[in-house]
Ligand SMILES: Nc1ncnc2c1ncn2[C@@H]1O[C@H](COP(=O)(O)OP(=O)(O)O)[C@@H](O)[C@H]1O
């Protein structure tokens with residue numbers, strides 16, 4: 001009797017009891033989690049403020065007045081970071097994809113190109129970004145190419161970021177292209193689609209989906225690394241903060257700049273988690289034959 | 290025997306080796322318009338390789354392949370052009386996973402045949418209607434059963450009105466209860482005049498529907514003949530053994 005009821009959407013008494021039990025158990029564990037988090041935060045806070053140097057650290061790193069005064073300048077700098085981020089990201093996607101595609105060409109005449117691309121990827125994955133920044137930032141102007149004129153530091157910085165990140169992204173794309181089931185390519189070719197059409201219409205759209213999560217992680221790294229262009233003298237958020245630090249003889253502007261970068265990263269990080277989760281779910285559900 | 294139509298496919302002395310492994314060692318095969326030729330043989334005998342050579346997905350090592358009297362094994366031939374005339378469907382993963390059922394069919398219609406979006410859509414829906422899947426047009430492949438996927442894949446090839454349709458064990462990856470609907474579609478296609486070269490393990494189907502049966506073993510044709518004679522009175526001991534083995538397995542299932 002109770003069984004029939006359950007099937008019609010009317011849970012049986014046993015099931016209702018079970019649900020009540022689960023609910024109260026869940027409430028209890030939430031409560032424990034909240035309490036322990038608060039308790040931990042209090043302990044951490046107390047032990048921090050009771051360290052002998054806390055007052056001095058607070059003054060030089062978390063000074064409210066300095067923060068307010070430095071914020072506009074740091075924000076100005078952040079706009080430059082965002083601009084560099086925008087152009088770098090586009091450049092990296094285009095150049096990285098081009099590298100990956102060149103590496104998939106199998107015909108013998110492309111062998112030199114493939115080797116060249118491989119050398120490039122190996123080189124720039126190994127080189128620390130800061131060195132690339134120095135080499136590009138001071139090397140290119142050092143060539144004294146008159147027709148280029150004086151190149152702004154942010155352009156040089158953007159170039160260095162594109163050079164380095166393209167090497168990573170090319171590998172990500174290549175892995176994505178290779179992860180597309182070979183039958184998909186065969187099916188495309190057997191329908192009479194050309195190599196280029198198969199790539200554009202069948203392989204790449206599937207590869208993009210597969211690489212969205214690692215690509216977003218690289219984007220998060222790029223978001224942070226745009227701060228490194230300050231070593232070339234571009235007045236970005238980091239450099240802006242540095243100037244304010246010197247001005248106020250106080251480190252708070254660095255903290256401000258740091259917080260701004262974190263705020264910038266949070267949406268991307270969340271989005272990356274969301275996309276990854278969704279893809280994983282699709283993958284699990286997707287029973288192909 | 291009824292009157293033979295024009296010869297669609299003529300394979301002469303086809304050899305195919307990978308590195309130093311000879312997979313096909315001199316295959317001769319003829320297929321006339323409207324026929325179904327069934328390729329049978331144990332796994333690894335070279336059936337898939339043969340089909341892929343015919344579709345120019347593999348470069349052949351020796352011999353010639355004629356499609357409608359044109360030598361398509363000539364290196365100067367436009368391979369994409371040839372593949373447009375030959376449909377190929379294999380065991381699994383045929384459908385493009387990122388496209389809906391309808392888009393799977395319209396893709397090549399638009400980009401290969403140059404149909405407008407509207408024309409392609411109309412044609413796709415008509416074909417889907419023929420296999421009773423019109424209401425699934427907007428679904429993605431992973432929402433369909435294996436049988437529905439394979440029928441869609443076959444219709445996607447048929448949509449291009451190929452001169453020749455190649456089927457590579459299209460029912461082998463299916464649950465047994467889904468095999469029938471796919472075989473039924475192949476039977477319909479034959480009734481409609483499509484020329485088909487198919488690798489298959491479905492002996493009953495081959496006996497009933499194929500015009501000619503070819504038994505491949507170790508890269509050579511051991512025995513071939515009209516379906517009734519081939520199955521009714523096989524001559525070669527290896528053919529007999531193979532048929533017995535396959536029937537025993539089918540009996541178990
Ligand atoms: N790309 C390849 N490289 C090397 N060997 C291959 C390749 N494709 C197929 N073979 C070999 O060719 C033989 C025939 O394979 P296949 O044509 O797939 O047989 P079947 O479809 O009849 O099972 C097998 O031994 C297989 O290992």
Ligand SMILES: [Mg+2]
Pocket residue numbers: 333336337338457458
């Ligand atoms: Mg095979």
